[in-house]
Amino acid sequence: xxxxxxxxxxxxIKCVEPVKMISRKEREEVIRKAGFNTFLIDSEDVYxxxxxxxxxxxxxxxxxxxxxxxxxxxxxxxxFHHLDATVKELFGFxxxxxxxxxxxxxxxxxxxAIKPGQYVPGNMYFTTTRYHQERNGGIxxxxxxxxxxxxxxxxxxxxxxxxxxLQKLIDEKGAxxxxxxxxxxxxxxxxxxxxxxxxxxxxRELTSKHGIKVFFDATRxxxxxxxxxxxxxGYENKTIQExxxxxxxxxxxxxxxxxxxxxxxxxxxxxxxxxxxxxDAKELVVVYEGMPSYGGMAxxxxxxxxxxxxxxMQYEYIxxxxxxxxxxxxxxxxxxxxxxxxxxxxxxxxxxxxxxPHLSQEEFPAQSLAANIYVETGVRSMERGIVSxxxxxxxxxxxxxxxxTVRLTIxxxxxTYKHMDVVADGIINLFKHKEDIKGLRFVYxxxxxxxxTARFExx
Ligand SMILES: *Cc1c(COP(=O)(O)O)cnc(C)c1O
Numbered sequence: 191x192x193x194x195x196x197x198x199x200x201x202x203i204k205c206v207e208p209v210k211m212i213s214r215k216e217r218e219e220v221i222r223k224a225g226f227n228t229f230l231i232d233s234e235d236v237y238x239x240x241x242x243x244x245x246x247x248x249x250x251x252x253x254x255x256x257x258x259x260x261x262x263x264x265x266x267x268x269x270f271h272h273l274d275a276t277v278k279e280l281f282g283f284x285x286x287x288x289x290x291x292x293x294x295x296x297x298x299x300x301x302x303a304i305k306p307g308q309y310v311p312g313n314m315y316f317t318t319t320r321y322h323q324e325r326n327g328g329i330x331x332x333x334x335x336x337x338x339x340x341x342x343x344x345x346x347x348x349x350x351x352x353x354x355x356l357q358k359l360i361d362e363k364g365a366x367x368x369x370x371x372x373x374x375x376x377x378x379x380x381x382x383x384x385x386x387x388x389x390x391x392x393x394r395e396l397t398s399k400h401g402i403k404v405f406f407d408a409t410r411x412x413x414x415x416x417x418x419x420x421x422x423x424g425y426e427n428k429t430i431q432e433x434x435x436x437x438x439x440x441x442x443x444x445x446x447x448x449x450x451x452x453x454x455x456x457x458x459x460x461x462x463x464x465x466x467x468x469x470d471a472k473e474l475v476v477v478y479e480g481m482p483s484y485g486g487m488a489x490x491x492x493x494x495x496x497x498x499x500x501x502x503m504q505y506e507y508i509x510x511x512x513x514x515x516x517x518x519x520x521x522x523x524x525x526x527x528x529x530x531x532x533x534x535x536x537x538x539x540x541x542x543x544x545x546x547p548h549l550s551q552e553e554f555p556a557q558s559l560a561a562n563i564y565v566e567t568g569v570r571s572m573e574r575g576i577v578s579x580x581x582x583x584x585x586x587x588x589x590x591x592x593x594x595t596v597r598l599t600i601x602x603x604x605x606t607y608k609h610m611d612v613v614a615d616g617i618i619n620l621f622k623h624k625e626d627i628k629g630l631r632f633v634y635x636x637x638x639x640x641x642x643t644a645r646f647e648x649x
Pocket of ligand 1: 291292294316374378407409446447448449458
């Protein structure tokens with residue numbers, strides 16, 4: 191590992207939030223009280239918070255300036271027009287509907303675009319995305335390439351759709367039985383793995399032949415664009431903005447969680463080209479979110495999001511972002527800690543199957559590993575494995591994903607390389623006595639999206 195490969199922070203800090211580490215004894219008490227679920231730990235008890243990169247972004251001075259320019263009119267806020275114009279310019283879609291966050295957009299899209307019994311193929315599931323699809327009668331079908339389910343395979347564009355799987359679904363069920371293809375860029379649960387431009391183009395060609403729509407989960411589209419620039423021939427001299435624009439030219443619309451690549455703390459939107467769908471979305475947004483000119487956001491939030499979306503496309507920003515994540519991953523790899531390869535865009539995923547080979551999947555190895563990391567280091571991470579995958583709607587059996595992981599998610603523009611060293615050193619230390627990590631069992635299992643509030647005890 192060569193330290194020169196990693197650029198210094200392309201910003202300087204003008205506002206700080208002190209953090210402190212509580213003692214190991216206190217952390218043991220905290221995790222027990224939290225039912226061994228890192229979602230139930232108070233922020234104040236966390237030293238370095240890698241639970242999620244969702245809404246944990248640091249905003250720029252320009253964004254904070256924008257916050258003071260909120261036009262809080264109930265209808266027709268000028269910040270809405272700024273956001274609307276920015277999204278249309280950068281993404282190239284015809285229509286935009288604001289929502290309070292990503293799942294607000296997923297709710298609207300699932301309601302207007304899925305008929306009960308229709309299939310919704312996608313490149314691996316995302317928790318809230320699949321939930322809304324299923325709630326509206328959709329049947330999720332995983333059409334990501336097989337390699338994405340193998341944590342140890344290091345290859346480019348591991349998030350690609352397997353076109354043969356999509357073709358097979360069309361042949362077997364017919365194009366009318368498919369609501370739309372949901373294409374995520376990058377694929378969160380596969381480890382933040384990107385999709386190539388070639389794959390997006392091919393998905394577009396295949397679906398066009400059959401009149402099937404394609405909606406992107408655009409949540410991490412800027413991170414995906416960086417990987418295309420870095421790794422796909424023909425794109426090395428294109429700007430991030432040009433790449434993002436081309437990506438969306440292969441879609442009929444997208445859902446977006448602004449809490450990720452828009453560099454804000456709250457917000458989201460839904461885009462589409464179809465006029466009728468837009469009409470439907472506008473009728474529904476008033477039921478769930480608010481007027482079509484604010485969709486659950488304050489004027490100031492829309493302003494910050496418009497500015498943040500532009501900032502996220504600056505090369506220096508996104509290069510540092512991706513490489514800081516890579517730095518943490520490479521430090522762990524160097525010490526033999528098993529992680530998903532290649533290192534993705536927003537997080538390093540520990541492979542809990544290889545980290546805790548002494549635990550079966552039903553003993554929730556990733557859930558327990560996340561709890562143990564907290565006790566060992568004061569660092570908060572999250573389970574992405576059998577607990578997050580939930581149960582089958584029909585059989586009520588646990589979904590048993592091949593990937594049993596702990597996600598160390600890096601907030602944007604928040605931590606330094608030294609913080610990454612503290613995380614790496616702590617986890618490398620835990621790896622040396624990994625046999626001490628015990629299995630868990632449920633003491634409380636919520637019916638929906640159980641990982642958020644479930645409680646466990648040690649076996
Ligand atoms: C976060 C996320 C969502 C949901 O967005 P929220 O803003 O949390 O509602 C959807 N898809 C992906 C890939 C995400 O990472």
